[in-house]
Amino acid sequence: MQQILVIAKQTFKEAVRNKIMFVFIILGLITICCSVFMPVVGDGIEKIKIVESMCFRSITFFGTLAAILLSASSIPTDIANRVLCTVTTKPVQRTNIIFGKIIGFTYIIGVLLVIMGGAGYALIKFTALKQSVQGNNKLLAREKFDPYTSQVTGESAKKIGDVSWIEGGGKGTSVWKFKGLHSKNRKDDLDIEADFLIESKKRFTGKIPVNIKVVNPYTVKVLTESIEVSRNKPGLLKLGGEFLEGSEELTIVVSPENPGDFIGISSDSLKVFFGNKSFEYNFLKGLTIISSQFLLMVIIAVLGSTFLSLPVNILFCLFIFFCGSITDFMRDLSTVINVFETHEHVYGISTVLKETNAFMVFLDYVIRKPILLLSYILPDLKNFSVGKYFIDGINIPYKTVFMSFGYAALYTFFCLPISFVVFKRREMA
Numbered sequence: 001m002q003q004i005l006v007i008a009k010q011t012f013k014e015a016v017r018n019k020i021m022f023v024f025i026i027l028g029l030i031t032i033c034c035s036v037f038m039p040v041v042g043d044g045i046e047k048i049k050i051v052e053s054m055c056f057r058s059i060t061f062f063g064t065l066a067a068i069l070l071s072a073s074s075i076p077t078d079i080a081n082r083v084l085c086t087v088t089t090k091p092v093q094r095t096n097i098i099f100g101k102i103i104g105f106t107y108i109i110g111v112l113l114v115i116m117g118g119a120g121y122a123l124i125k126f127t128a129l130k131q132s133v134q135g136n137n138k139l140l141a142r143e144k145f146d147p148y149t150s151q152v153t154g155e156s157a158k159k160i161g162d163v164s165w166i167e168g169g170g171k172g173t174s175v176w177k178f179k180g181l182h183s184k185n186r187k188d189d190l191d192i193e194a195d196f197l198i199e200s201k202k203r204f205t206g207k208i209p210v211n212i213k214v215v216n217p218y219t220v221k222v223l224t225e226s227i228e229v230s231r232n233k234p235g236l237l238k239l240g241g242e243f244l245e246g247s248e249e250l251t252i253v254v255s256p257e258n259p260g261d262f263i264g265i266s267s268d269s270l271k272v273f274f275g276n277k278s279f280e281y282n283f284l285k286g287l288t289i290i291s292s293q294f295l296l297m298v299i300i301a302v303l304g305s306t307f308l309s310l311p312v313n314i315l316f317c318l319f320i321f322f323c324g325s326i327t328d329f330m331r332d333l334s335t336v337i338n339v340f341e342t343h344e345h346v347y348g349i350s351t352v353l354k355e356t357n358a359f360m361v362f363l364d365y366v367i368r369k370p371i372l373l374l375s376y377i378l379p380d381l382k383n384f385s386v387g388k389y390f391i392d393g394i395n396i397p398y399k400t401v402f403m404s405f406g407y408a409a410l411y412t413f414f415c416l417p418i419s420f421v422v423f424k425r426r427e428m429a
Contacts, residue, residue: 003100004096004103005100005103007097007104008101008104008107009104011100011101011104012107012108015074015104015105015108016111020069025112027062028058028059028063031058031062032055032058034054035050035051035055036051048124048127048128048131048139051123052124052387055123055124056290056386059112059113059120059287060290060293060387063116063294064293064321067108068317070105071101071298071301071305073305073314074101074105075306075423076305076309077310080310094420095420095423097423098420101302109295112294113287117283117287121280124139124283125139140276140394141277141278141281141394142191142274142276143183143274144395145273147176147177147178148177148178150175152166152175153174154170155171155172157172162266162267164264165263165264165265166263166265167259167260167261168257168258168260168263169256173255174255174265175254176251176254176270177251178249178251180248181274182274183275185241187241187242188241188275189239190241191236191238191272192212192239192270193236193273194210194234194235194269195229195235195270195271196234196263196264196265196269197263198229198261198263198264200261201261202260207228207229207231208257209227209228209261210257211225211255211257212225212226212235212237212253213253214239214243214251215250216243216251218245218246219245221243221245226257241274250272252270271392277395282389282396285396286386286390289384292407293381296379297320300317301313301317303419303422304317306423307422320378324379324380325382384404
């Protein structure tokens with residue numbers, strides 16, 4: 001254990017002396033600070049969302065690049081400088097060298113998160129304080145509730161890819177049921193957010209009216225409202241918490257109002273928010289998840305450095321970082337292709353319901369299958385994405401934090417033994 005700590009301490013000192021670390025920290029801080037000056041269309045809440053998004057994107061991007069370049073270059077540089085040649089002549093196990101390197105870079109991860117995370121938090125709080133003076137809302141960490149059942153019914157119901165389409169005018173409905181709705185303060189607002197894909201026989205319609213019927217199964221109380229859903233902005237229905245009246249269940253029925261209007265529904269198209277948690281604690285959980293991504297990339301970079309040269313290892317790690325960031329998009333490629341197909345017809349989705357494009361189906365099969373296989377082999381960095389929680393003002397569940405650490409631990413379980421075996425057989429001369 002003492003050998004590991006000595007190597008970790010030396011690795012930390014070498015990384016601190018490396019100018020790359022400070023270059024990325026400075027670039028990250030500049031990007032974070034520049035988010036304040038970005039133009040905003042909308043109210044002050046949109047300003048806060050932009051600052052939050054830029055802060056977490058900057059921390060993730062520049063922090064990951066710093067972790068990759070520092071950890072990918074450590075072992076190859078030590079071999080080139082014949083440092084490891086001297087170390088391996090002493091009674092030092094090579095597995096201890098690997099462990100020491102990883103622990104040393106874990107210290108570096110902590111420094112990166114403290115500096116950039118502290119600057120991001122201070123800027124977010126400053127922006128929120130400035131907007132609150134102007135009468136806008138405070139920082140949110142709302143509890144999000146997912147439906148335990150959802151069902152699409154009606155004569156117009158049709159599923160294309162991962163999206164279910166229904167037509168208005170009483171031809172189709174979507175029923176969502178929620179349970180477990182609870183909050184310490186019943187005066188909290190109950191927010192229902194409808195984020196649907198839309199199509200209409202009116203070609204240039206940018207938004208359509210949607211009927212939302214909210215039912216309290218406990219009191220049989222019913223509330224029916226009509227909201228507008230556009231292509232770029234979800235519809236929002238705000239209710240008082242007293243609507244629940246002691247119940248923790250809610251049934252929501254959604255349908256387009258007019259014939260010829262279509263809405264496309266996926267599993268996360270309807271969201272319910274109720275209650276608010278501490279933003280500071282939520283911010284800390286976000287940084288914890290990001291640290292898991294940093295640690296995962298360090299493990300992969302150390303693995304690559306045991307058998308690859310410095311330039312090849314850096315390219316290898318950057319390739320994994322890039323592919324890991326787009327696997328979610330690639331997995332949803334079939335949905336994107338189907339949505340694109342609807343815009344290729346003069347009458348939109350109503351035509352696609354009756355006929356399909358053979359070339360688009362073939363293209364979906366040829367492209368999606370290989371990418372899908374690759375996405376399950378490479379790490380999916382979507383599991384470490386936290387910006388969406390802060391943009392939507394959602395409290396990060398503990399399950400998400402534990403799953404991010406578990407996901408990183410799973411890759412560590414496979415990468416570390418390979419690193420040990422390869423490094424033990426590598427010649428240092």
